[in-house]
Structure formats: C-alpha cells, structure tokens
Amino acid sequence: xxxxxxxxxxxxxxxxxxxxxxxxxxxxxxxxxxxxxxxxxxxxxxxxxxxxxxxxxxxxxxxxxxxxxxxxxxxxxxxxxxxxxxxxxxxxxxxxxxxxxxxxxxxxxxxxxxxxxxxxxxxxxxxxxxxxxxxxxxxxxxxxxxxxxxxxxxxxxxxxxxxxxxxxxxxxxxxxxxxxxxxxxxxxxxxxxxxxxxxxxxxxxxxxxxxxxxxxxxxxxxxxxxxxxxxxxxxxxxxxxxxxxxxxxxxxxxxxxxxxxxxxxxxxxxxxxxxxxxxxxxxxxxxxxxxxxxxxxxxxxxxxxxxxxxxxxxxxxxxxxxx
Numbered sequence: 001x002x003x004x005x006x007x008x009x010x011x012x013x014x015x016x017x018x019x020x021x022x023x024x025x026x027x028x029x030x031x032x033x034x035x036x037x038x039x040x041x042x043x044x045x046x047x048x049x050x051x052x053x054x055x056x057x058x059x060x061x062x063x064x065x066x067x068x069x070x071x072x073x074x075x076x077x078x079x080x081x082x083x084x085x086x087x088x089x090x091x092x093x094x095x096x097x098x099x100x101x102x103x104x105x106x107x108x109x110x111x112x113x114x115x116x117x118x119x120x121x122x123x124x125x126x127x128x129x130x131x132x133x134x135x136x137x138x139x140x141x142x143x144x145x146x147x148x149x150x151x152x153x154x155x156x157x158x159x160x161x162x163x164x165x166x167x168x169x170x171x172x173x174x175x176x177x178x179x180x181x182x183x184x185x186x187x188x189x190x191x192x193x194x195x196x197x198x199x200x201x202x203x204x205x206x207x208x209x210x211x212x213x214x215x216x217x218x219x220x221x222x223x224x225x226x227x228x229x230x231x232x233x234x235x236x237x238x239x240x241x242x243x244x245x246x247x248x249x250x251x252x253x254x255x256x257x258x259x260x261x262x263x264x265x266x267x268x269x270x271x272x273x274x275x276x277x278x279x280x281x282x283x284x285x286x287x288x289x290x291x292x293x294x295x296x297x298x299x300x301x302x303x304x305x306x307x308x309x310x311x312x313x314x315x316x317x318x319x320x321x322x323x
Contacts (some may be wrong), residue, residue, distance in 0.1 A: 027087055027264050031062040034254075035080050036092045037073035042187050043205040046288045047122040047252040048092040054275035065092075069186075072159065072322055073097035074109055081114035085259035087268060091115060095251040095307060096163040103312040104161040104322050115255040117304065118265055119272040120295035122252045122285070124205040125225035126167060127235065129218045131197045139221040139241035146177040153179045155201040156190040161320050164190075164204045166311060167224070167248045169318055171203060174246050194218070205250055206231060206289030224248035231289050251293070253300055269296055 034052060038044040048065045056063040068076040073094060083089035093115070101108060128139065134153075136142035146153055157165035160183050172179060182199050184190035187208040194202045195217055202209065203224070210231050213220040222241040223229045225248075238246045254272060256265055275281055276292040285292045295303065314320075 027261075027267060028059055028061045030088060031064055032059065032087070033064045033066050033089050034092050035076045035089065036065060036067045037069065037076035037094060037097055038067065039069035039186065040067055041207075043122070043124045043207050043250060043290060044092060044094045044252055046207055047290055050281060050285055050288065050290060050292070051121055051254075051272060051275050054278050054281055055271055058271045058274055072101060072104075072161065074101065074105075077101075077114075078109040080255070080257060081110040083257055085257045085261075087256060087260050087264035089257070090118070090268070091255040092121075093253045093255045095249075095253075096161070096166070096311075098253070098255075099304060099307040099311045100161050100163075100166065100315060101322075102308065103315040104320060112304065112308070114258050116258050116260055116265060117297045117300035118254040118256050119269045119297070120251060120253045120293055120300050120303065121272065121276065122290045123293045124207075124250045124252075124290055125223050125229060126163070126203050126248045126250070127206055127209050127213070127223050127229070127232065128171070128203050128221045128238075129194070129201070129209050129213065130221065131194055131200045132217070132219055133197050134200055134219065136221070137219065139236070139238070139243060142221050143175045143177065143243070146175065146179065150178040151180060153177075153201060154182050154199040155179045155203070156194050156199040157181060157183050157202075158187050158190060158204070159183050159185060160322055161315065163248075163250050164202065166314055166320065168201070168203045169320070170248065170314060171246065174243065203248070210289055229289065230286050251303070253295075253303075265297060 034048050036045050036048045052063040052065050068079060080089055080091040136145045155168050187204060190202060191208060193199045206229055209218055212218040220235045222238045223235050224238050228237055273294045276294050282292055
C-alpha cells in the first residue's frame, strides 16, 4: 500500500479517536429538549420535570420539557427517532409504551433499535384502588367478592395496552377473577368515572390516586411493590395483604436517538445520576409518589430486553390490541 494511503488512514483513525471526547467536551452548547409521550400530569410527565431542573444546572444549559401525547406514545417516539443524533432531543420513555407497543401494534413508526438507553430515571409502584361502593375493606375481601361476581365489576385503564390495562389482566390471572375492561384516554377521564362510581376498580400509579385515597374518596387495598409507599404508609403491600409474588411497577427512562455519540450518552447518564442523588430531588420525588431509581445504559438495556419479552407474552396471550 502506498505511503500516502497509509498516512491518510492513520489521519482518519486519529480524527475518529479524538471526536468522541471532543463531543463530550463541547456538549451541550444549546438547550436540550426532553420529549414526553404523555400530556402534563401523571408519573411520566412528573418524572421528566423532576429531573429537568437539576439537569439544567448540571449541564449548564436549559432543559426543556415538551409534552407530545397521543397515539399511545407513538407521536413522541417517532419524533425522537427521526431527530438529529446529537443529544439535544431526547425521549422520556415510559415502560408501557417502550416494551408494550411492539407487541400491541402490527406496525409502528419506530423500533426499539431507533433508541439508545441513557439512564433509568424513576420507578413507580401501582395501587389497587376501588370505589367505596365495593363491599370490601381488604385485598382478600375484594378478591373473594370479585370471585363471586365474575363479569360484574368494571375496571378502568388509561387505554388498551396501557400498564393499568395489562397490569389488571395480570391481577385477574393471579386471583382467578374476571372483570370488565373499560379503557379511557388517560388517567384523568378514568379517575373521573371511578370517583363517580361508574367504574369500580382502578390499578394505577400513586400520583393519580393518593389524594383521593387520603381524602377517603377511594379505597386502597394494596400497593404492588416490595415496600409500602411513603405517601400511603397505612396501605399494605400485596404480600402483606395476602397476595405474595404479585408486583407491578412502571418505569421511566431517558433515551437518545441511536447513533448519538457514545461520549454524549455517557455524559448525560452521569449527570442524570448526579441529579437523582440530590437531596432536593429525592424530597420532591417523595411528594410526587415517585421513586428515583438510576440505572446506567447497559443495565437499562437489559431491563428493556427482559420486560419486552415478559409484556409481549402477556399482550399476545390475551390478544390485546391498540385502540
């Protein structure tokens, strides 16, 4: 090979090697946008806003939260998948969309491979709640009542294929009960009908229900996690309430378009970790009913793979499809 050709190849290698750390050194130079696949309110939006302010300070640039709800999250996912691979447009991903939509939709405008994991931000347990008209005060009593009244109890969800839908299906399987699914377009409309007694049961995340539980407008039978929730300390876990092994968590993570420089992904992940460790972040999270939980890119990738396989089996097994 000619000497000038070898020299050119060496120059290209040197430039490529230098590019990765240079990207991290110069990033960010302008505002960063977090695209949220849900409307304002709820655990996904709350998680984005929880991390955006401290992340702004740590990065030295404004971090903007942009809500792009609709189409079961697919509008937001498509936008980020098609955005520039430079770390300035990022996705706040919701577990129900990220791992559920590939099994629920015959065709999607995005694929999981369109995104690279940055960091897990938060996890949220769920609460098994019911309208006061349900003649039960404990989880065991509710299960016994539901078993005696198959097909007569309605349960709300945030939409077909949502975590509240699939999670309640899992609850039915675990308890040998049969309830009627009533899908809504989000937590707000669902909660209105549950409070009115038109739908009797709602399994959802704490931010949506804890105020109503504390006010006595809803019964809370159990939280679906290993530990009690700090904002609902009198509500037992499913294990304590007599349903061991039944756990149901949602997670919220930060993803970048595939092809984003590895150095930028690493820098973002490290700054998210620092943001979540701040005392003020953890204090605010507790009031919102969110558990800050950090995982790095590799661990988040493993979580996605595990949950995709698990939720895919449930969704396909029950033939759950999108609205």
